[in-house]
Amino acid sequence: MAEEVIIPAWKRWFEEIGDQVGFFFKFFRNIFTGGFEWSEFVRQCYEIGYRSMMLVGITSFIMGVVLILQLRPTLITFGAASMLPKTLSVSFVREIGPVIIGIICAGKMASSIGAELGSMNVTEQLDAMEVSGANPLQYLVVTRILATTLMVPILSVLGDVIGLFGGFLALNIRDSISFKLYFTKVIASLDFSDFLPALVKTIFFGFAIGFVGCYKGFHSNKGTESVGIAANSAVVTASLWIFVIDAIAVQITSLLFYK
Amino acid sequence: MLSLFRSPVYYFINKMEKEKVKPDTEKKQQPKSREEVVIAIKGLKKSFGKKDVLKDINLEVKKGENVVILGRSGTGKSVTIQCIVGLLKPDGGSLKVFGDEVADMNDKELKQLRIKIGFLFQSGALYDSMTVRENLEFPLTRILKIKDQNEIDKRVEEALDSVGLLDAIDKLPSDLSGGMRKRAGLARTIVVNPEIMLYDEPTTGLDPITSREISELILNIQKKFKTSSIIITHDMECARLAADRIVIMSDGEYIAEGSFDELHKSKDKIVASYFTDIL
Numbered sequence: 001m002a003e004e005v006i007i008p009a010w011k012r013w014f015e016e017i018g019d020q021v022g023f024f025f026k027f028f029r030n031i032f033t034g035g036f037e038w039s040e041f042v043r044q045c046y047e048i049g050y051r052s053m054m055l056v057g058i059t060s061f062i063m064g065v066v067l068i069l070q071l072r073p074t075l076i077t078f079g080a081a082s083m084l085p086k087t088l089s090v091s092f093v094r095e096i097g098p099v100i101i102g103i104i105c106a107g108k109m110a111s112s113i114g115a116e117l118g119s120m121n122v123t124e125q126l127d128a129m130e131v132s133g134a135n136p137l138q139y140l141v142v143t144r145i146l147a148t149t150l151m152v153p154i155l156s157v158l159g160d161v162i163g164l165f166g167g168f169l170a171l172n173i174r175d176s177i178s179f180k181l182y183f184t185k186v187i188a189s190l191d192f193s194d195f196l197p198a199l200v201k202t203i204f205f206g207f208a209i210g211f212v213g214c215y216k217g218f219h220s221n222k223g224t225e226s227v228g229i230a231a232n233s234a235v236v237t238a239s240l241w242i243f244v245i246d247a248i249a250v251q252i253t254s255l256l257f258y259k
Numbered sequence: 260m261l262s263l264f265r266s267p268v269y270y271f272i273n274k275m276e277k278e279k280v281k282p283d284t285e286k287k288q289q290p291k292s293r294e295e296v297v298i299a300i301k302g303l304k305k306s307f308g309k310k311d312v313l314k315d316i317n318l319e320v321k322k323g324e325n326v327v328i329l330g331r332s333g334t335g336k337s338v339t340i341q342c343i344v345g346l347l348k349p350d351g352g353s354l355k356v357f358g359d360e361v362a363d364m365n366d367k368e369l370k371q372l373r374i375k376i377g378f379l380f381q382s383g384a385l386y387d388s389m390t391v392r393e394n395l396e397f398p399l400t401r402i403l404k405i406k407d408q409n410e411i412d413k414r415v416e417e418a419l420d421s422v423g424l425l426d427a428i429d430k431l432p433s434d435l436s437g438g439m440r441k442r443a444g445l446a447r448t449i450v451v452n453p454e455i456m457l458y459d460e461p462t463t464g465l466d467p468i469t470s471r472e473i474s475e476l477i478l479n480i481q482k483k484f485k486t487s488s489i490i491i492t493h494d495m496e497c498a499r500l501a502a503d504r505i506v507i508m509s510d511g512e513y514i515a516e517g518s519f520d521e522l523h524k525s526k527d528k529i530v531a532s533y534f535t536d537i538l
Contacts, residue, residue, distance in 0.1 A: 123382050128444075139401070
């Protein structure tokens, strides 16, 4: 039996950081070298984006309903029931929508990408692609990362609209407000500085989800157990990244827009 | 030297004649032998951590030759062929394919080399999100950059026909049996007409009849496409059918080499242990 080399945890952490940086540069280089895999990119947009629409839609709708039901008693206490559409729209579009949708996408997309690439690694499909002379990074990684980067913001905008619609329905359970009045109030209360930073933030969320999913799947070990580990670790890391990016984005937005 | 004492004149005439002839034969033989050897491995070493997997591997594979590597699990057989395609980097020694050192190749050169090498993985390694047709089209469109759909269809159908799998052209890998998956994997490697084939345990996990079919397929491919092959196997029937030459590996080194019949007669304990069930 060969002696197992024990690497200290801190050294492994630094090694992984180094690997991730290397992986990022490889991804970046592969966007511009060789032909772009359009058909695979479109397929991934469909698989990752279109197939997540139902989940994002239902969750956003419920969030809109719940937020109105939770906010209403408090605002009524202060005599500010008319502020409900404004409060919901600003909180939903600025923060709650992008973060909740980001977390949902991390759970669905990062795990599926991590598990798919992990199982391709276990079944030697990645090696087969490499030894055939094809570039697995170009075909599998670039397409998936760009697909999540494009689709998460689209899903986030869709989720915002559905969430606000959920809020409208919830508001009409106890009170009565017309569709036109509700959405006039919603749109009037939203500013460019509410919408744009949130959209930009979701682009980074999408990138982080795709990148982490691909990295974890691509670097999984060769056992079947590692497929589960890759998927799990992809979700955890991507979720963590969403909060980190959100914290940074809030700081930057505050500096730029809310001085 | 003895001839010098017996007949000095004869010695000098003989020596002169030898010197006259020698350069000529060398000139004729050298390029021929260089041309014939497609894979040349000398003193190959590879370690993982503290474990020396390959200690001193020396192997030459000639054009059109089928070489079978036998050995127990974990002796470094797969590592050897992974070094040949550049999936693993050797720690020492020399590994030349078509006369070029693999370790010194840049990405572009490695890609060019890999186009000439077909690698059949143990599991077949079919891309499971694609149908059999798409699996075969993948190397044609991505690597050979063929645009003409008629030519692609023709080559895909020819390759599938060679392995007797034309009926499964639109099936997904999950709908195929283990043997069919290996045959589809084989079709995917031969569709680009490789000059070298590397088989990693092509018959493992298959029933004896399918194993025999795969072994015969390996022979047919060698004849049809004039490929040189390295076959890693534990299957003695496969080795008997497909091998022009067998090398036996133990503990990171080659311990015996010869034809199936030569090794069958060997008195060496380790070598004989591979042939115990063979009559």
